[in-house]
Amino acid sequence: MSATARKSAPLPDDIRDMKGGTPIVSLTAYTTPMAEMMDAHCDFVLVGDSLGMVLHGLPSTLGVTMDMMIMHGRAVGRGVKSAMMVVDMPFGSYEESPAQAFRNAARIMAETGAAAVKLEGGVHMAETIAFLVARGVPVMAHIGLTPQSINTLGGYKVQGRGDAGAALMADARAVAEAGAFSVVLEKVPATLADEITAAIPIPTIGIGASAGCDGQILVVDDMLGLFTRFKAKFVKRYAELASDGEAAIAAYAADVRARSFPAAEHVFGDADPKSNA
Numbered sequence: 001m002s003a004t005a006r007k008s009a010p011l012p013d014d015i016r017d018m019k020g021g022t023p024i025v026s027l028t029a030y031t032t033p034m035a036e037m038m039d040a041h042c043d044f045v046l047v048g049d050s051l052g053m054v055l056h057g058l059p060s061t062l063g064v065t066m067d068m069m070i071m072h073g074r075a076v077g078r079g080v081k082s083a084m085m086v087v088d089m090p091f092g093s094y095e096e097s098p099a100q101a102f103r104n105a106a107r108i109m110a111e112t113g114a115a116a117v118k119l120e121g122g123v124h125m126a127e128t129i130a131f132l133v134a135r136g137v138p139v140m141a142h143i144g145l146t147p148q149s150i151n152t153l154g155g156y157k158v159q160g161r162g163d164a165g166a167a168l169m170a171d172a173r174a175v176a177e178a179g180a181f182s183v184v185l186e187k188v189p190a191t192l193a194d195e196i197t198a199a200i201p202i203p204t205i206g207i208g209a210s211a212g213c214d215g216q217i218l219v220v221d222d223m224l225g226l227f228t229r230f231k232a233k234f235v236k237r238y239a240e241l242a243s244d245g246e247a248a249i250a251a252y253a254a255d256v257r258a259r260s261f262p263a264a265e266h267v268f269g270d271a272d273p274k275s276n277a
Ligand code: KIV
Pocket: 028, 046, 047, 048, 049, 050, 051, 088, 142, 184, 207, 217, 218, 219
């Protein structure tokens, strides 16, 4: 069912059932107005920890905190009705132990209303994923380029090329077997993404992966041209809001300096003291 035809938000099981069907549509969201803008068009929205870079100007996602994720998760939750909301677990909130992961995942779900959490990691996070799922926390996994590990991955490189493909396939199988309801594949060769999509029973959500994935996700600030510090190859810009916005601000500044703003229609007369119009 398309997001526009749906009356209420899908659950993680509904997203899992979309495997192999019409591609799953998703974007990141961080604020209520953005969430409202995409609600009718997306199957799920992700409150991604990319918010650290695109909203808060951090150099990576490593400085993002639980409090930041919860604040933005609550804002997005107020803007979605027909799309499911997933919230990222930030760096340091789940890697230590399954118990730590459960404590923080439960807090995210209780305080934001998220239907699921996303965490980064494959084989080495499988035990944690199984622990969370067994305790009522639906998990979206994230493998391939996992931005929280850039310091051990050696930067934002394509993952799974050549012999490394087998390890990525093992990651995908491990998170599916552990009970994840879907898995994000980031920055992996298209042929490997297609092989993983064919091999596992849960939907693959591609970002820099392949049109053959079961769904796609992009960072909304990237696709709207709001974040311009750099542009990854996998980003398609559907708008240029940063340059359009700057042009609008320059026009406003010129109007103010020329005293052509505010104009007559923007100011109040004293004819009717009861009117606020
Ligand atoms: O944080 C994020 O925005 C993400 C997407 C890139 C998948 O994890």
